[in-house]
Amino acid sequence: FADALGHYDRAIELGLRDHVVWNNKGVALDSLGRHEDALGCYDKSLAANPSYEIAWYNRGNAYSYLGQHERAVECYDRALALKPEYHVALYDKGLALAQLGKTRKALECYERLADLDGRNEVAWFRKGLLHEQLGKYEDAVAAYRRAVGLKAEYQDAWNALGNALYSLERYEEAIECYDKVLALNPKNAEAWNNKGFTFFMLGIHDEALRCYDRALTIDPSYKHAWYNKGYTFHGIDRLEDAVVCYRKALEIDQGDEVLWNNLGNALYNLGRYQESIPYFEKAIGVNPKYEIAWNNIGNALDKMGRHSESLKNHDKSLELKPDFDYALYAKGHALGKLGRSEEGLELIAQALELNPNYDHAWMAKAEVLHDLGRLEEARESLTNALVLNPTYDEAWVFRGNVSLELGDPEEARRCFEEALRSYDVALELEPGNGEVLRLRAKLLEELARDDEALPAYALAAKAGDAPAMAALAGLLLRDGRPAEAVTVARDLAGRTPPDADAHALLGLALLEAGSPSDAIPALEKSLELDPRPRVRRNLARALARTGRTDDGLRALASPGDAEDRLLRGEILRESRRFPEALAAYDAAIATGAHLDVAYLERSRALADAGRFPEALASLDAALGLSSGDPEVWREHGGIALKAGRPRTALRSLERATEIDPADSAAWGLRAEALAALGRTQEAERCRQRANGPALP
Template identity: 40%
Template sequence: MTKTDRPDGEDSGHTGPELFEHANEEYDAGNYHRALELFDQAVKKGISNEVMYNNRGAALDAIGRGHEAVDSYLKSVSIAGRYELAWHNMANSLFSQEMYADAVGAYAKAAALNKERVENLSGLARAYLKVGKTGRAVAVIRKLDRFTDKDAAVLLMQCDLYIDAEELVLAEQCARKYLEKNPDDVEGFAHLGNVEHEMGVYGKAVDSYEKALQLTPDDKELWNNLGYTCFLAGFFDKAIGCFDKAILLDPLYKHAWYNKGYAYHGADMLERAVECYDHAVAIDHNDPVLWNNLGNALYNLGRYRDSIPKYVEALIVDPDYDIAWNNIGNALEKMDEYAEAIPYHDRSLEISPDFDYALFAKGVCKAETGDLEEGYNLVLESLDLNPSYDEAWGARAVLAERMGRLDEALLAVEESLAVNSEFDEGWTKRGEILLTMGNMEAAEASFQMALTCLESSHADTAGGLASVVRRGEVLIRLGRFEDALVNIETVVLAGRTNSRMILKDLELRRFMAKYELPKALVEIIRKIAEPGIIAECAEFMVDAGNVLEAERLLSVVRGIPTQSSKLTKAQARIMLAKGETDSALMLLNTSDGRSSDADLLVINAGAHEAGGDFSKAADLYSSALGMDPSNYAAAMGLARLMIRSKKADECISAADIAIGIDSREWEPHKLKAEAYELLNAPGMARFELAQAHSLLAGTGLRPEDIIGG
């Protein structure tokens, strides 16, 4: 084609052939919109042949109008059915539009018309793989053998196709044949590394990638691939170094930032993972998987509220991203917003009805919002789809236990352990169920197994911190309180938990009557900002006899508007400890959350108890309980006085009332254990003490309260 002036419009005076020639020139120059205009003008000037419509289709493809491009190719082959290039281009367009079954037919026609175009066969193989016809794909890939003598690069094409077909031995053979022909070729070693990576022989893959990098040390993709392989092989530091090399070569290389974040994520170094993911999304805002993983890293850090906007970003890019919908629900669930979470799990299930994790998560939320039976059935449905999910079996056990089906709960938790024998929470739950069933020896053996699973836990990552907490909880169940305190206080002193963890520490110390606190722990307590938790810490200080420290803690929130009845109660207890009973009662009477008459009686009873007038205190606790049968403090006060007076039966009766009011508290079980000792019933005493240990272990922090880093 010769260079001519560019026509300005339909009435420029150019002939159809001239317009066609100019259109081709514009296409070759990358001016696809202008080329399309000229092709259309040429048609109006009477040019109507297979080449015209093929080239017009190519212009439409280039500007993203694939459906119209296919129509143009069809017009081309309707004019000349044996025009192979149009069939080939149509097949490529159909494939790019994910119309794989139609692409198969177009590639097959093109291949039949032109047996020498390698791309017809490779395209047909790729299309067969997309429609799940692997056997036919492999047969087509084998047909490429006849081209390899003339063009060794076809071996690399075959290698890639065999990898996609999961025929890894054949893929390796192709890569090695290529290297026999080209012993010092980068692409040969790179492809061999890819095959070895897919085969899971990561050490060999590392060797192949390193040989490729010796030949081309500035290839960012090779550094990235080597890094990911090193990560999977367990060479974490080397992996990070490789990703850094790739990023140094190209600071805007998204894949290296993403994989570096993924490596940190896998190593539980979540803060660093977030930093890397942030870099990656700054480079590419349109990657839904990347946004989702950024959300997951924040979620794993316990930053549930912060994770949700990242999942939303993923959904802006891909509104049908079922995993992101489900993850929003999971984040809400972790914040105890179960009802709010359900619609997100529902949306996930609308997109993917057999999404087992969404069914499991919705089941948990349904159970927590009062529909225990439906929640249980949803968990069962998730297990039908994925019987290898240990946490779903664990959830089934929890729900069955709550429904009173202990035998079923035990079977479910044992299924979870069959799936994963290192599932420490499964062993713990098994122990709790057996304890409820009265089999204390088997329960203790289960707790010992949970402890074995947690032996290697270290407090150097977010996941490690959570494991140390769980180890502390198991130690409590086993009655090893000093060891438990070491574990739990290690996490508290690391400063990487929320304030609820401190309450767990203090509750264990209260159980042990170990009130003297390390200075470092006192300093952490002084930094707490939440009024309710400050109040509970102040009450602990009162119990410890450190009234000055209790007053200091409350001074932090004095003057801050709050409706916290906990703060009022803590202040009243300080007054009682100072002998200011009338002032305490007046405070409770005049506070915004005015105490009930029963509560006032309990406070008064506490003052008499502290003063050693147990008889008067018992009368007041009894009166408070008669006035308000749901007053837990009155029932506990009465039980406490009865054990002090060696009245075992009366203590058990009062403690049972307390348990009926709030079955989550450990203290009434401990008092019952002391009462049964007085009654010379060691078996019952041991059972009640084990119940107390189990409930104590479950107070305060949840694993998700770890802040991590």
């Protein structure tokens, strides 16, 4: 075109300045991207011949290239006024009108074009696209079928036909259309992508993923295929894989707010709430009016218990979209958690008016009603949630707990069994779903079915579910199996990013397993990530058990709360620094918290120091606070024995074994008290209770 432009300039210099030359020079300039200069040439052409329809048409094209579609339409109209059957002008007028959002007027152009030339497959194709924009999918399907009927190898039309059928939820027919495209061109990445997402909608996930992979083999920078692959992984709870795909898509396009939001959602669903928030903020950075991302920030804060902070985000979402049912529900849920139950209930009711089919909103309503003590209404709301979603495991569990509160254990048992069945149904579809495995294990644990809960947690942990790994390690610790807990906790702590809870759990497991030296670095790492009193106390224990008593004491807060002071007393007592230990226990008692424990531990320090009468007095104070605790009665009996008071000891130990008949230590001490009183036969029977099976 640069050469052609030179020829036209030479012709004009030689005096050939008619309308055709000026028009052709304009076309050459348009082809070189010099659209403003081209307009000048078309103006000169039309000055020479105002009836030259080709110049009017080309002038319209130049304005279209410049994005001035209104002026383009005016030019196309001038061309069509001169030549009503000017097909290409009619076609491009339709394009310009579509760019202006005047879909119906654009459609009129293509209907006119189809009337003029019923065999123009492009006109039928454009007509189909415009019908789709208007949501008239059946009409779009008919138009696309005409297009492919006229030109069987028309790939764009086959693909568009598939898309229209997809919109009508005629997924199998849509796949047939994408297959037509791929038969014509196996390297059509768009068709592979579209076929994949249609398989996803049919629930055929493996085939969907295979199609995305084919699309990405053809075009590794195809954002939509990465997005859809991530969305499919998201839909089947392979959330780590979803995160990888969303990140790949964002490497290609960082200006897509939906992508940022979905990446945040995947992290949110992984329980990584704090980590999810910056991605929702990125979405808002792209589109400050993206109400979904604002609400999701609030949801993440709610999950972390930061309900007061969450409200401003839910409010912003509702400012942008006042009838956003999810934000109304979320704000109502947050208000309920803040104790503002009546306000929360009102918002959740508004959400349900807008969307009565939202099971989670019914669940939230039940929670608020429960907090208000309206248990029957709460159970009714849960029934509504379960009508909508019969496999809503969380609702079954909650309904079971509400039924227990209503004094209906049989209904509670039925609800818990339904919850377990719901988990089983979900696991039939996705046997490796770590979250479902964990929730099932958690319910078994809550039902005190630990023999089933342990292997259930192990399965969830094997599936890579981090909360399940933590729960498994905790249950192993409670079951007295710290070495196994260490193995699980070590795997959990080895994950990235580093997690304070995981390192704290590893430290505790190592401490319980008798490896305080190994526990120290794990606990220090946890404190580095998130300094918390509970972890600091475990570090103090670990340091003390390695002989670093003073370092352990320094690890505790000073003066600290009651728990810090109790632990200070324990460490000092174990170091036989009894005066300091007693001072620590007295300081704990002064706080007014955990008094029964403080008096019990104080009595032990006094007994270790040989001050038995004072120890018994301290235990009397503990019994005044907790007369139903068999441990305190046992301790009282044991110290009374050491003080040479077997009758007092026997009374206390009889009370201990009455409260807890399985307390073998109490039976052993009771035998000693009876022996000291010369009641040898009774002593022997108690000794048998301590050492063997219970007597009839």
